[in-house]
Amino acid sequence: xxxxxxxxxxxxxxxxxxxxALALARALGGAVVNxxxxxxxxxxxxxxxxxxxxxxxxxxxxxxxxxxxxTPVRAGAFAGEIMDQARAYRDRGLAPILxxxxxxxxxxxxxxxxxxxxxxxxxxxxxxxECQALGSQVLHGRLQLxxxxxxxxxxxxDPQRICRALxxxxxxxxxxxxxxxxxxxxxxxxxxxxxxxxxxxxxTPRLARRIDLMLEAGAxxxxxxxxxxxxxxxxxxFSGIGCPELLSVLLDGVSLDxxxxxxxxxxxxxxxxxxxxxxxDNEIFWHQPEDVRGIVDRxxxxxxxxxxx
Numbered sequence: 001x002x003x004x005x006x007x008x009x010x011x012x013x014x015x016x017x018x019x020x021a022l023a024l025a026r027a028l029g030g031a032v033v034n035x036x037x038x039x040x041x042x043x044x045x046x047x048x049x050x051x052x053x054x055x056x057x058x059x060x061x062x063x064x065x066x067x068x069x070x071t072p073v074r075a076g077a078f079a080g081e082i083m084d085q086a087r088a089y090r091d092r093g094l095a096p097i098l099x100x101x102x103x104x105x106x107x108x109x110x111x112x113x114x115x116x117x118x119x120x121x122x123x124x125x126x127x128x129x130e131c132q133a134l135g136s137q138v139l140h141g142r143l144q145l146x147x148x149x150x151x152x153x154x155x156x157x158d159p160q161r162i163c164r165a166l167x168x169x170x171x172x173x174x175x176x177x178x179x180x181x182x183x184x185x186x187x188x189x190x191x192x193x194x195x196x197x198x199x200x201x202x203x204t205p206r207l208a209r210r211i212d213l214m215l216e217a218g219a220x221x222x223x224x225x226x227x228x229x230x231x232x233x234x235x236x237x238f239s240g241i242g243c244p245e246l247l248s249v250l251l252d253g254v255s256l257d258x259x260x261x262x263x264x265x266x267x268x269x270x271x272x273x274x275x276x277x278x279x280x281d282n283e284i285f286w287h288q289p290e291d292v293r294g295i296v297d298r299x300x301x302x303x304x305x306x307x308x309x
Contacts, residue, residue, distance in 0.1 A: 003188025004083075004090055005306040007299050008035075008098045008106060010278055011196035012271040013241075014207045016289035018051055020196055021099045025059035027296045028303065031089040034063040035082055035109065036100035037073050038240035042066060043226045047219040047242040049210070060094065069230040069237030072160050075108040082109055095303060103277040104153065107180065110191050114179040119171045127167045131159050132234060139166060147175035153273060155266065157244045160236040192302040194295055195284040200272055207267050211242075211260060220246055220256070227251075241266045 007024060009017045021032050034040065038048045042065045050064045062085040067073065082105075086096035100106065108114070131139050136159040143165050144151040154161045165176045172179070223238075223246040230237070233247050245263040248254040254262075278284055287295050 003190075004087055004096070005190040005303060006086060006096055006098055006110075006192070007302070008110070008191055008193045009100075009196065010103070010106065010193055010281075010284060011101060012198050012200075012203065012274040012278070013049070013101050013267060014203060014210050014271065015196040015198040017099050017101070017196050018049075018055060020194075020287075020289070020292065020295055021097050022055060022058045023292045024095075024097050024296060024299055028095050028300060029093070030095035030097045031060040031092075032062070033082055033085050033089070033096055033098050034061070034100055035078075035098050035102060035105050037078070037102045037105055038237075039064050039100070040067040040073060040078070041069050041237035041240070043069060043229065044222060044237060044240065044243065046214050046217045046222045047246065048240050049214070060089065062089075067237070069226060070232065070235050072164075072236040075105055078105060079109040095299075101274050103274065103281075104180075106193075110189070110193075114176075114182055116168060116176075116179050117172065119167050123171050124163070124167045127163045127170065128159075131163050136162050136234075139163070142166065147177050149177045150175060153277060155239075155241070155270060155273075157241075157266070158239045159234050160239050190306055191283075192299060193281065193284045194298060195278055195286045197286045197288050198271075198275070200268070200275060203271060204264075204268055207271065208264050211263050211267065214242065215256075215260070220249065223247060224250055241270055 007030070009021050011017050024030050025032060039050045040063060041048065045065055051061055063081060082098065086098070089096045098106070137156040139162050140151060140156040143162055146169055147165055150165055168174070168176050168179065219242060223243055226237070227233070227247060227250060233251065238244065238247060242263055245259040245266065249256055249259045285298060
């Protein structure tokens, strides 16, 4: 038999992955494992759209809101935590349902980890100091010249990933795009990828409404309190969309209306990058958000075939 079978729900932000995951969990006896790199941070549940307490009550959830804002996410370590949690759920008789929109982390998990050597801490510190002095957008421009494919997948306001990409180039002479090509799928891993389909133009008003709901739910106060506990706007946890925009209100005197417009623009651009990434993956089976029965039926057939393989 296969070592482990994973159900993976993917798609752009705001497409309804959480609702689909809960439907799968109810129908198939599942448990949710997060693979979104921003929903891991504690104290930022609203602005990063982590499942609510009511949603988490439907089934077990793991790897949401457990990491301090000051701690960076490393793909290798995170992939290991995801697999550990998935196996723990499997051993309890629950179907692991991986949910998220961070395609790079899912690729690291499913296709294997790039064998990147350990980076000299002095190189990392030098890159971080330069980012703090010049800003992440300047370094993103440099990354566009050195590794345009990877730069296109990340936001200019994401210092954590930008610095990681530049430190790897400085230390190894190879880009992250090259390293990510040096992988092989782990033995014993069986994966079904289900995508929640969305058109960017139809998604945009939903994203705008989602931002309004986050603000109504206290996103601005949440970011203020988070900054009090970690007064470093370049901390990894603050790189998620919504945090830089709300920090600009708190620290730079930007109006909330302007921050909301910037937030929507950044969110839409991020959704476009996610759609571009996932549309290139020919292993994804796409469903409309309302096609709950189709999603459940496909996942059920996948799990049944694993039992007899």
